[in-house]
Amino acid sequence: xxxxxxxxxxxxxxxxxxxFSLPTLDVPASPLPQELVREAVNLPEISELxxxxxxxxxxxxxxxxxxxxxxxGSCTMKYNPKVNETAAVMEGFNRSHxxxxxxxxxxxxxxxxxxQEFLKEIAGFAGIxxxxxxxxxxxxxxxxxxxxxxxxxxxxxxxxxxxxxxAHGTNPASVTMSGLEAVEIPSDERGNVDLATLQSQCxxxxxxxxxxxxxxxxxxxxxxxxxxxxxxxxGGLMYGDGANLNALLGIARPGDLGFDVMxxxxxxxxxxxxxxxxxxxxxxxxxxRLRPFLPGPIVAKxxxxxxxxxxxxxxxxPYFLTMPEQSIGRVKAFHGNFGMLVRAYTYIAMLxxxxxxxxxxxxxxxxNYLKARLGKTFPVPYDRLCMHEFVARGDIVPGxxxxxxxxxxxxxxxxxxxxxxxLIVHEAMMIEPTETESKQTLDNFVEVLQRIVHQAQDExxxxxxxxxxxxxxxxxxxxxxxxxxxxxxx
Amino acid sequence: MKLDLNAKYQTSHEWVRPDGDQMVCGISxxxxxxxxxxxxxxxxxxxxxxxxxxxxxxxxxxxxxxxLYMPLSGEIxxxxxxxxxxxxxxxxxxxxxxxxxxxxxxxxxxxDKLLSGKDYKKAVEAEG
Numbered sequence: 076x077x078x079x080x081x082x083x084x085x086x087x088x089x090x091x092x093x094x095f096s097l098p099t100l101d102v103p104a105s106p107l108p109q110e111l112v113r114e115a116v117n118l119p120e121i122s123e124l125x126x127x128x129x130x131x132x133x134x135x136x137x138x139x140x141x142x143x144x145x146x147x148g149s150c151t152m153k154y155n156p157k158v159n160e161t162a163a164v165m166e167g168f169n170r171s172h173x174x175x176x177x178x179x180x181x182x183x184x185x186x187x188x189x190x191q192e193f194l195k196e197i198a199g200f201a202g203i204x205x206x207x208x209x210x211x212x213x214x215x216x217x218x219x220x221x222x223x224x225x226x227x228x229x230x231x232x233x234x235x236x237x238x239x240x241x242a243h244g245t246n247p248a249s250v251t252m253s254g255l256e257a258v259e260i261p262s263d264e265r266g267n268v269d270l271a272t273l274q275s276q277c278x279x280x281x282x283x284x285x286x287x288x289x290x291x292x293x294x295x296x297x298x299x300x301x302x303x304x305x306x307x308x309x310g311g312l313m314y315g316d317g318a319n320l321n322a323l324l325g326i327a328r329p330g331d332l333g334f335d336v337m338x339x340x341x342x343x344x345x346x347x348x349x350x351x352x353x354x355x356x357x358x359x360x361x362x363x364r365l366r367p368f369l370p371g372p373i374v375a376k377x378x379x380x381x382x383x384x385x386x387x388x389x390x391x392x393p394y395f396l397t398m399p400e401q402s403i404g405r406v407k408a409f410h411g412n413f414g415m416l417v418r419a420y421t422y423i424a425m426l427x428x429x430x431x432x433x434x435x436x437x438x439x440x441x442x443n444y445l446k447a448r449l450g451k452t453f454p455v456p457y458d459r460l461c462m463h464e465f466v467a468r469g470d471i472v473p474g475x476x477x478x479x480x481x482x483x484x485x486x487x488x489x490x491x492x493x494x495x496x497x498l499i500v501h502e503a504m505m506i507e508p509t510e511t512e513s514k515q516t517l518d519n520f521v522e523v524l525q526r527i528v529h530q531a532q533d534e535x536x537x538x539x540x541x542x543x544x545x546x547x548x549x550x551x552x553x554x555x556x557x558x559x560x561x562x563x564x565x
Numbered sequence: 566m567k568l569d570l571n572a573k574y575q576t577s578h579e580w581v582r583p584d585g586d587q588m589v590c591g592i593s594x595x596x597x598x599x600x601x602x603x604x605x606x607x608x609x610x611x612x613x614x615x616x617x618x619x620x621x622x623x624x625x626x627x628x629x630x631x632x633l634y635m636p637l638s639g640e641i642x643x644x645x646x647x648x649x650x651x652x653x654x655x656x657x658x659x660x661x662x663x664x665x666x667x668x669x670x671x672x673x674x675x676x677d678k679l680l681s682g683k684d685y686k687k688a689v690e691a692e693g
Contacts, residue, residue, distance in 0.1 A: 495628040495629060498629055498631075556605065556627060557604050557605075
């Protein structure tokens with residue numbers, strides 16, 4: 076089934092076929108005004124059965140966490156528990172409307188309030204906004220808050236944001252989007268931020284530093300205290316890219332380490348759907364001094380002033396929406412991607428404190444197990460105890476690239492790891508197994524990679540044309556990028 | 566790794582060499598090989614004044630996107646139009662037909678600080 080190419084809807088089309096039938100007209104026909112009538116819109120005409128088969132075939136070709144091992148580094152493709160879906164389709168949640176008055180949406184607001192509290196506790200922050208719709212959107216909101224903080228103090232000289240070269244690729248883009256200048260800081264030989272360069276860049280033009288910790292090499296910053304101190308001493312703020320939070324739950328809190336702002340990726344760490352699905356969700360957490368600048372509205376709870384005179388209605392409606400005093404404003408319509416908030420809340424509530432800690436312990440254990448087994452074959456340039464992921468080199472057989480190995484993995488039912496990122500490792504292969512994979516799955520991955528290495532030595536051309544078990548084989552990505560065909564031309 | 570020994574280099578992998586009273590600049594053979602097939606390039610407007618180390622453009626392959634840095638301060642006088650429809654020229658002939666920009670240098674003191682071909686090769690090999 077996987078091998079049969081699926082035709083496009085346009086190719087299935089046959090004139091006159093439909094997948095619907097309208098009931099007999101029981102009102103007088105009213106013709107459309109002439110200027111609104113289009114000709115030849117060229118929509119496909121397909122029967123209901125053909126249409127159903129088309130989409131079922133496509134769904135069967137889907138390569139997802141529910142069907143295959145997915146060690147896509149930096150993306151935390153862990154299992155998304157189905158109980159999340161049970162909670163998200165509860166009527167009270169999925170039939171509510173964002174314009175409903177607050178006193179009629181207390182359940183939704185309560186969930187948002189408690190999720191804010193959970194995230195505060197998990198990461199050690201003073202305030203949370205659930206609005207941003209994705210990780211990079213959270214970054215953007217965070218950088219705007221950092222800028223607003225300095226401007227509110229009349230400090231207008233600050234225009235630079237420092238970014239280590241082991242940070243996520245979205246960080247410089249978020250800085251540019253915010254009208255600031257990104258300055259790259261190199262890494263030292265152990266994969267940490269190069270302290271000497273950092274200190275030489277820390278002056279009164281620095282808005283802050285954006286640190287991904289653990290970084291994209293999967294390494295915990297060993298000089299975290301010195302990095303935070305250098306940035307704070309020059310008046311800058313610390314931004315944390317929380318995309319790699321899966322390594323730290325219940326172990327270290329970014330707020331305690333001195334971070335002033337961080338985004339969470341609910342679609343990574345907190346198991347909301349991810350990758351071709353989603354939508355994402357990227358709440359931001361802040362320290363006390365940035366709390367007034369949070370994007371809003373956020374959910375607050377009325378202080379408990381219960382007395383005999385408190386009206387009963389007030390006791391029933393303690394949750395309300397409020398705009399932080401110096402808010403950077405809204406960054407999304409309504410209240411973020413609410414359905415994702417329900418799923419993340421469910422996940423956190425189901426696991427609890429000890430469960431979340433176990434998530435990170437197992438994620439780190441799985442990554443180190445793979446590093447120990449694979450590191451013998453694929454060199455790991457920054458080889459020290461890793462966190463939730465590690466980066467190895469895939470160019471171990473002359474003439475065979477990491478991309479060839481990655482594509483061949485598909486034939487064995489394994490999603491390729493992230494390749495060619497981070498840029499500081501040549502022919503990089505970034506592997507993040509996540510905590511939800513068993514030892515058997517990890518061992519199978521190692522055995523498959525070893526088999527592929529033998530194939531690379533014996534029949535390199537077979538690898539260069541992989542995958543071989545998919546409806547289309549190696550795609551010409553270069554031609555697709557240079558001369559893209561963006562419209563169907565039947 | 567092919568080198569043009571008449572050119573000077575910087576560790577961000579741009580080469581630059583005199584061309585009459587102007588300078589011509591592109592990316593090294595090592596850079597084109599690491600990037601693999603170039604699929605997109607963005608070059609500056611003619612007349613733009615840039616300082617040494619400023620970003621003058623962006624180059625993208627299916628593997629990565631990288632900024633391009635001015636090896637010397639100067640004013641852009643010409644960009645290579647011939648490559649816009651034939652980006653493979655950058656991969657096939659990075660030191661000649663695949664040049665990217667020509668500029669009028671404004672501070673030739675900077676020239677002395679650039680790496681010779683030999684030193685650039687050493688720097689690349691040290692990087693692994």
